[in-house]
Amino acid sequence: METAPQFFRHGPGPFARLFVFALLSCLLIVGDTRFKYFPQLRQAIGVVIFPLQQIAYIPASIHDQVEEFIASFNLLEENIQLRQIYLENREQLLKLASLEAENIHLRNLLGAVQQIETKTRTKAVLAEILYTPRDPFNHKITLNKGGQHHIQLGQAVIDDKGIVGQVTQLYPWSSEVTLLTDRDHSVPVQVVRNSLRSVVSGTGKNDQLELRYLSVNTDIQQGDQLVTSGIGGVYPPGIPVATVLRIERDPTGDFAQIISTPVAGVDRNRQVLILSLVQPESRDALEMPKIESGKN
C-alpha cells in the first residue's frame, strides 16, 4: 500500500503492476489446483478470517434466538409432537436392537467376525454452517467446528435426512465440508431394493447426482433409494444418500445415464452433524472375514 501521498507518483505503471500481480495470482492458481502446494498458507489465512466469519454469523444467531423465542410460545404443543415422534422412533429403535442382536447371533453361527458393531459405532458433533460460497464452482460449506473440537479430515457430515458431505479441510476452529454435489466428490452406495453396489458422484449442479458406469440393462428403477454401503470406510453404512430421479437407457451407449437427487438438504441447513467412525478396529474387521470365508 502506498502510504505517503507524493506529489509525483513514482514506481511502475498500472499495467506493469497488474502484470506482476497477475503473475503472482497465476502462480497461486496453478500451485493450488495442480499441486496443492499451499495448505499452510490456507491454514494461516483461515485463522485470520475466522473472527470475521464469527462476526458475520452474529446476525444469523440473533435471528435464531428470536425465532427460538417466538417458538417458545407453543412449546407445549411442540413437546407433545416431539414426544409422539420419540415414541414412534423408540419403537423402531427397539426393533433395531433386536435385529442387531439377531444379526450378531447369525454371524456367530456363520463364524464370521462381528464387523457391524465396530463399523456402525459413531460419535456425532453438532456444527453450524458459517458460510456457503456464492459461486457455483465450489460446492463446499464452512462449519464452526474444527481441529480444536477433535474434528478430523474425512469425517462424514449428515443432517436429519441423510449424507451432506465430508470434511476436506481443517482449520483450528472451523472446517470445510465438500458437499455431495461437488464435481470431485463420490460416495460408495447401495440400492436398498436389491443391494446393487455402485458409486454416486456429484455433477456440480445443486440437486443432481450421477451414477456412473452402470450398464444399460442394470436393474435400477426410478424412485430407488440409495444408501451408503460403508465400503471405503469413510461413511458409515446404511445412511440415505439419494433417490433415483430419472434413468435414460440409450441402447447405443455402453452405460445408462442415471440421475438422482440428494436426500439431505445439501444447500438448506443451518445445523449439521459431524460423524466420526471408529476407524482402526473396522480395518482389522474388514481384513478378517476374507480368511474366514475362504475356510467356509
Added chain:
Amino acid sequence: MYVPASNWFIAVSLVLALILNFLPLQGDILIFRPDFVAIVIAYWNINHPHKMGMSAAFGMGLLMDVGNTGILGQHTLAYCVIIYLTLIFGRRLRLFNSMQQAPQIGLILLIMQIVIILVAISGGSALPDGQYFFATVTGTLLWAPGSFLLTMLLRQKPDPDAL
C-alpha cells in the same frame, strides 16, 4: 469535492465489506449477493486513487479466496483487475456522478466475474448458468447508494483542526 480519507477509514470499510461477504446466507438470496469487497475497492480506487494499492487488493483477494473455499488466486486476480481498470478509467469516471457511474461500474464488475469464471474453468469447473450474473446486477444497483454512503461517512468525520 475531494475529502481526504484516512488509511484507517479505508481499512475499516474493507473489513466491513469482507464481513458482509461472509454473511451466512443460504438459498435464493445467495444468488443476489453482490461482491461488497469489489465495490468498496472500486470506490476507493476511483475516488482516492493510489490510496489503496494493488498489493492491498491482492491481500483482500487472498482472504476472500480462503473464506470462499475456492481456488487460491481466483479473487486476487479479479481484484487486481478491478484496481487496474479503475486506475485507467478512474479519472474519466470521476467526471460523472454516482448514478451515471453505475452502468460503467457494472461493466467492470462483469469483467471481474468473467475473470473469476475463467479461473474456475481452468480449475476444471463447468460454465455457470445465467443466474450467476445477478451478482453483477445487484452490485451495479448498489453502486450509487454505496458510494453515497461512503462519501457521506467520509464527510461526517469532523477534522479536529476545523475549529
